[in-house]
Amino acid sequence: MPPSAGAGADDEVRATVCAVWRIESARLIGALTRRVRDLGVAEQLAQDALVAALEHWPREGVPDNPAAWLMATARNLALDHLRRQQVRAAQESALSHALDLRHAIAAQAQAQAVDDALDDTVGDDLLRLIFTACHPVLSAQARVALALRVLGGLGTDEIARSFLVPEATIAQRIVRAKRSLAEARVPFEVPPAGELPQRLGAVLEVIYLVFNEGYAATSGGDWMRPALCEEAMRLGRVLARLMPYEPEVHGLVALMELQASRNAARVGPGGEPVLLLAQVRSRWDRLLIGRGLAALANAEKLAAGRGQALGPYALQAAIAACHARAADASATDWPRIVALYDALVEVTGSPVVELNRAVAVSMAFGASTALPLVEALADEPALRHYHLLPAVRADLLARLGRLDEAAAEFERAAALTRNERERQVLAARAHQCRPPGADRGPAALH
């Protein structure tokens, strides 16, 4: 760092560089990947541009258009990279000096022409980048890390902190993901129509995984990490702008905004989870509810326009909307929620969804109707270690007055969860069931 200005001014410039980076990095990496055809190389070049900004801006002042400065610098770095690559290729194939030179010049001219012709004004590069970073050749874990890195502009340290894993683990995951993309020669493109549904599914899955990691932290002491929820919602909104005609993109945005609207009400004074029906609804975020309902209406309109049924995200959003629209818990339209779960079970075939459906059935038609549905899921391999299966069964048993059995089930659930806050709540409910008459309502709905 040059010693020119005082430390305070340096910090200010550094903060500006970081803010510009957060805003611009995905677009930079997208544009660079189009040029160099390798996401890993592109990301490195974008980092080099960032380093250049950190060197120049404190000395020369922040440019009037910092985004354009970064893009121009990154382009030059890409051009250098391409030239070096061309020269190396020419040398390796032992061509004559003249041919070598002609190659290099041609490469430069071509790169310049590409630069001029393909300024990314409609966000195509960003969309290609999203599909590349979330490519199904990568594991879901790898996609999540890479997406946060190249689409969210997050550092490996920030990603590691969000997921409570060592930084080295995340760094490894990202390096391997970039290598896998290069080895699989994944093209930098928006997938053709035939592949689109499956590839879009992989993208939506990544965004929702990020959201859920923030919404119901799977491990650790915090019940929620709101920054991850916000990042996922931001990515969802970006995608909805890039693919405005895809119903499930709007469905996912609706689902996330409706769920996040409850964030402030989901945590009790001591940091413990407060379940959906016990939440103070005046603390729900009306702005997010309004946005979520609008996004859901969009998804429904687009699906109807295509003559399609609602997809899994829009259906889940429709369920969340039933809660958002109810002034208080007793006003919830449970029969409609059961009907939506019926459709969701059909689409997903997921035993977790069947469990949630059973909870809705218990609310619409009583605990005794729901209990056999839950017990039918007992042998589902997918639910063997799922703490909410015994938690729901426990809750139904408690509501039916079978308190000893309920207590044992709550204890099983407490032993299965990895979230400390949730464990405490379940253990407390087990304890309440030991002396008779301490029922506190349904457990599985957050």
Add this chain to the structure above:
Amino acid sequence: MRFMVIVKASGESEAGVMPDEAMLAAMGKYNEELANAGVMLAGEGLHPTSRGVRVRFDGKQRTVIDGPFAETKELIAGFWLWQVRSRDEAIEWLKRAPFDGGTEIELRQVFEAEDFGAEFTPELREQERRIADKITAAGKR
């Protein structure tokens, strides 16, 4: 985190003069960028204060005062609500707005639940307990 971006009134906005075509186009493009980046949660422009009122509170007395109001620079002409990841990001977005002519735009962070901390808890705990009791009663049918 959320920021409210407060656009203050000017002589023109108070006179009900609409921005010219170039300004409207530039502002449209800027709004588009905000939406494309997933930053924009809401944004509205306000009618001039000639169509506004104030209600003054004195003890039990309520006095309605019709606009327009004089102190132009203190009046609000519009706002945005943004979701950003840091104050610096909000500043960086604001710098890109197409204002000119000495206009000053104010950035204010919106309170969120965690900002209230411990002071919020006793009343809330009580409220949550009442609701839980109500549900327990409803569940025992």
